[in-house]
Amino acid sequence: MTVLRRLLAGPAVAAAPxxxxxxxxxxxxxxxxEAVIIETEAYEGVDDPASHAFGGRTARNAAMFGxxxxxxxxRSHGVHWCLNLVCRAAGIPAAxxxxxxxxxxxxxxxxxRRGRATELASGPGRLAQxxxxxxxxxxxxxxxxxxxxxxxxxxxEVLGGPRVGVTRGRDLPWRFRVKPSVSD
DNA sequence: ATAGCGATGTTCT
DNA sequence: GAACATCGCTATA
Numbered sequence: 175m176t177v178l179r180r181l182l183a184g185p186a187v188a189a190a191p192x193x194x195x196x197x198x199x200x201x202x203x204x205x206x207x208e209a210v211i212i213e214t215e216a217y218e219g220v221d222d223p224a225s226h227a228f229g230g231r232t233a234r235n236a237a238m239f240g241x242x243x244x245x246x247x248x249r250s251h252g253v254h255w256c257l258n259l260v261c262r263a264a265g266i267p268a269a270x271x272x273x274x275x276x277x278x279x280x281x282x283x284x285x286x287r288r289g290r291a292t293e294l295a296s297g298p299g300r301l302a303q304x305x306x307x308x309x310x311x312x313x314x315x316x317x318x319x320x321x322x323x324x325x326x327x328x329x330x331e332v333l334g335g336p337r338v339g340v341t342r343g344r345d346l347p348w349r350f351r352v353k354p355s356v357s358d
Numbered sequence: 359a360t361a362g363c364g365a366t367g368t369t370c371t
Numbered sequence: 372g373a374a375c376a377t378c379g380c381t382a383t384a
Contacts, residue, residue: 215376224376226369234368250377252366258376271376290379299377337376 178323182242182316186216186261186268191350193259193270195328197278202306202320205283209275209295209305210325213351215337217258219267222346224337227267237313238267245321247302247312254299257307259316259323273298273338274351328352 181189193214200207217225226235226248237246237260244260246269258269275295277284284294284304295301302308307321316323331353338349 217376226376229370232369248376249367251375252368252377254377256376273376293378297377 179243179317182259182261183263184261186218186270187348189259189261190214190216190270190348191332191334192327193272193323194332194350194352195326195330196323197325198272198275198305199322199324200280200305200307200320201322202311205280205306207280207284207305208278209284209301210278211272211275213272213274213349215271215273215350216348217269217271219262224346225267225269227269231267235267238269239265240313241315243316245311245314245316245319247307247309249309250299255302255308256298257302257305257311271298272301273349275301275304277304 181192193211196211198209198211219225219227222228227238231239234248237244240260241264242261246258246260247255250256257272260269262268274297277294285291287303287306288294293300295304311321333351333353334347335349336347
């Protein structure tokens, strides 16, 4: 059992800060794009009023109930795809939303997908678009697909705070990001 | 620099 | 109908 498998088998709140600094490696459509994760948010199961799984299973959130290491992709505001990594044992819904990254490889591909050269992955919709992630990946596995996770956790300072765009459950500091640096 | 708003799928009231 | 785990354009300062 690898470190990563153990991490995703546990609570999303524990996994979210330890996913920071790792590289998300995409070979979607045969093009290599890598992004270092710099911002995440945790969504726990039925007790979390901000989670898509709050209130039970639906067609959209079904992937959240899958094996840890599953990929959950949903459409936000009818426009953008957002990428989550599923945590906890099958049947217990929890996931970490990957909110932002810094492209470290395949910048040309990312820029082409984004239709611009700046802000390539500074937001959940942008990150997914830069990596080529779409709803086609929903329910697939991180262990055997075109999307992988590599590298080690962020060694620097990690900041916590309330989740973004959430009205219920705002009191929980389940958003994590690396300390901002000038190179971003 | 900041604010407002349109786009638009899925879920909930 | 309304709200949303968003983004990018447009308008005002």
